[in-house]
Amino acid sequence: MKMPNQVAAQRARGAARQARAQLRAERVAREKRLARAGERVAVELTRRDAAVANHEWRAGTALREMVQTEGLGVREALRWCGVEGLSSREALRMMRLRDGDQDDLKPDGGGDEGTANPDGGG
Template identity: 45%
Template sequence: MEVAVALRERDGWVAACEERAAVAFSALTDGEGLSVAEALRWCGGLLSGQEAARLRRLMRGSTVDGGGGGAAGASPPSSGGQ
């Protein structure tokens, strides 16, 4: 049981971190007006074009359907003392 709980907690943290990355990338492209290529350069090679496209889809999904298709609103689960 503890393994399953730990894996669920990990999934929550991954979703929250992906949401933060998507919001940050969107801030560069939509907020600052950078092109995707420029934003990728600002990321210092840590983000591929494919990953950028996935993050952009994540943002579109989270804003279009209120979070059902993206990670928006995801927050890391509390350990609840476990």
């Protein structure tokens, strides 16, 4: 026959085990929620970046058309756009996105073969 203290100790150990199991289960559930939320953040930001890149590429293509086909300077093209705060530097960056070449719009028309340059000879 077990002593009353032994029975109480067994019950206390059992309650402690149940509490630890409950805490572990809650921790696992929380980690799963955090992992899912973190994945959603990563996916949405990747989608945003892709959308921004796509729109910047399109804007750069239109700017390049204004400069190369219509013969405007970059600053004049920007005046036609009417976009407050869009700098010549940013416009040039977007124009360069079209070919993925960062050198194709240098004043000397530099860049690799096969890339567009300001003279339209790419």
